[in-house]
Amino acid sequence: MKKLFIILLMCVIGLTAKGQVSQKAFQQWHGDKYSMFIHFGLYSQLGGVWNQKQIQDGYSEQIRAFAQIPQNEYEKIAGEFNPAKFNADSIALLAKRAGMHSIIFTSKHHDGFCLFKTATTPFNSYDATPCKRDFVKELSEAAKRHGLRFGLYFSLIDWHYPYASPMSPHNADFITDAHHEYSKQQLKELLTHYGNISELWFDMGSNTPAQSKELYELVHKYQPDCMVSGRLGNDQYDFCVMADNDYPEKTLHAPWQSAASMFNETWGYRSWQARGKVEDKVREKTLSLINVVSRGGNYLLNIGPKGNGDIVPFEKEVLEQVGKWLSLYGYAIYQTEASPFQEEFAWGEVTRKNNHLYLFLSGKYPQEGKITLHMPGYTLQKGDGKMATYLQYGDEVVLTIPASAYKDKQIHVLTLDFDKKIEPLPEHTVKSMVLTPQNATPQYSYSCFDYYTNYRSITGYSWNFEQLLLKQLELIYTSQEAGRKIDLILDGKTYHVTLDKGKEQKATPLSNTVWGKTYVCGPGSGIFHSADTLCADLQQAPVAGKSWEQTAKEEGSFNCPPFCSYYILREIESPRSQYIMAEIGAGNGVEVYLNGKLITRHLNPYRTKFRTEKVILPLEKGKNQVILRSYNRFENQATYLLRPAEEPKAYRQDVILPDALNGKEHTLVLKPHNPSSPHTDAELSNLRIRLRRIAIKGQRN
Ligand code: JFZ
DSSP states (O other), X not given: OOOOOOEEEOOOTTOOOTTSOOHHHHHHHHHHOEEEEEOOSHHHHHTTEETTEEOOSSOGGGHHHHTTOOHHHHHHHHHTOOOTTOOHHHHHHHHHHTTOOEEEEEEEXXXXXXXXXXXXXXXXTTTSSSSOOOHHHHHHHHHHHTTOEEEEEEESOOSSOTTSOOOOSSSOOBOOHHHXXXXXXXXXXXXXXXXXXXXXXXXXXXXXXXXXXXXXXXHHHHOTTOEEBGGGOTTOOSBEEESTTOOOSSOBSSOEEEEEOSBTTBSSOOTTOOOOOHHHHHHHHHHHHHHHHHTTOEEEEEEOOOTTSOOOHHHHHHHHHHHHHHHHHGGGTTTOEEOSXXXXXXXXXXXXXXXXXXXXXXXXXXXXXXXXXXXXXXXXXEEOTTTOEEEEETTEXXXXXXTHHHHSSSOXXXXXXXSSOOOOOOSOOBOSSEEOGGGSXXXXXXXXXXXXXXXXXXXXXXXXXXXXXXXXXXXXXXTTTTXXXXXXXXXXXXXXXXXXXXXXEEOOOOTTXXXXXXXXXXXXXXXXXXXXXXXXBTTBOSSTTOOOEEESXXXXXXXXXXXXXXEEEEEEEESSOEEEEEEEEESSEEEEEETTEEEEEEEOSTTOSOEEEEEEEEEOSEEEEEEEEEEESSSSEEEEEEEEOSSOEEEEEEEEEEEEEOSSEEEEEEEESSOSSTTSOOOOTTOEEXXXXXXXXXXXX
């Protein structure tokens, strides 16, 4: 019998992988919750107007592109740029009154104009203007004076640098070698001349993995605790950036931020912007802040000062009024964690801190004013008395709230104190003896090449299960996973396991399992991220205006430019429910849906032309439908393969626990061991784990 292959490791929580920021820096960033974004540059001077015309298309900070302003004409604006009203101290003081904890400033936007003194180009606010000012310096110093942290926005595309890719409609251009070097020089200046930089907000462009990695490491070489934004690309980042005003559907296992503009139409100043009522905007932004923080994120709210440096009075008032609300309820925002509940509530949102639970009455008045919270294992000690009454019946805490609590313009917050620190409550308890991706709670992050190929990745799985005695786990997987190293974290103890093929077994599907014809549909969207469910069948095509076409080929390709996808559908008839193995192939990215539900989704390694893989399909009895989406980001074709695996094999491997596990409730987390980045998809959707009460020795030879 082979030696047991279990290595017991200490729990690694608290340790970070090489190159990442320290836990302390992350905690500080995570606790800040609310920051000021500033879009300011030559575009602010134009305010969305060129040649007396309001430029309606695109964001006003990108007016050079949307109004097609020639380079020399745009450069002339610098010659008149003199923002006499730009006062870094009053901006910092405004951020403070607003309840913000840091300022993130556009050091350089897509137009290439640097708001700092740089040796790399004369096209900067010191050398090209009559004002001779270094705005990064002014703001970094003012932020420091007023106890705020300071971070930088830095555009990875540059419309002014002559050796960069030319301006494009999508802004996701490749970065030339010369441009990459140019960015490195500018970043070195930014990271060494202005004190501590709390975050670097890279934006747009499409780096290669090597370029992303080099910039990620460069930032941390000069500033080890600077948090790097997800838009650097290729999973090289410290925090995810959600789409404008957006937040993730489920809690993420990675730090994240929602960046928001004051108006959807623009980030930079637009003189003719319809602004509406201050009080409506205050409510909108307060709700967004609450929604983001209750899901564990940070909120970055933008202002776009005028060309003369003045802050738009509307924006100033909005910030001040949100700040007023925060001066009352900031305790329920700052330094908090996401709601411990898996469900969402129509009556409002939740955050937690230590043994405190904070309820934001930001939704709809609940029926009869009753709010019920399911909190097994917790005892309510105190609820703040003014606004509600509190009762606990076993696991349920029931609050009764008067209608007046919702009638007020102001959003109210209730505090509930429990007997112990509140942790996330389990989503559900698995009753089955087999843990599968389908009955797991996935751990999510975001993985990407660039802005257009950014998707919610699954970086691990966790299960809560009930088992009185547990002695052994049996891992079941395919040749796809063989050789990989995984971590199994059982009740907090980590077992490091190499998938060494264990015992091989034929996995032939039941006879009478019949694969139907192949149908294709496309081209579809060039954006990778799509929904976790796909409602399509032979009657209903997944791409608007297209239909399914039958093809004789299980494997094929379609000519299409970069940014496109094709769908492939097959029906599978199964005599009963069973796991079968399919062979699937695609180019840059792949998504597989079974009966409308996502089975696996991931980008393939950067610029993979074609890759095949085994995918386990948990079939239902009767008719099943499998849809493959083959995604093409870089090539001139989308290639696919969808068929039953030849000679399917399963591997069964035992993990005998050194000490039998007693007790009732347990948690198991499955993760890849030492992943290349904590954000990259685990690609473990084929692995199943069987729980065993008795150790079956000698199964392995
Ligand atoms: C980028 C820039 O192009 C824009 O000018 C501005 O600076 C903004 C902050 O960042 O634009 C984006 C990119 C992605 C989203 C929104 C704006 N998004 O994911 O919703």
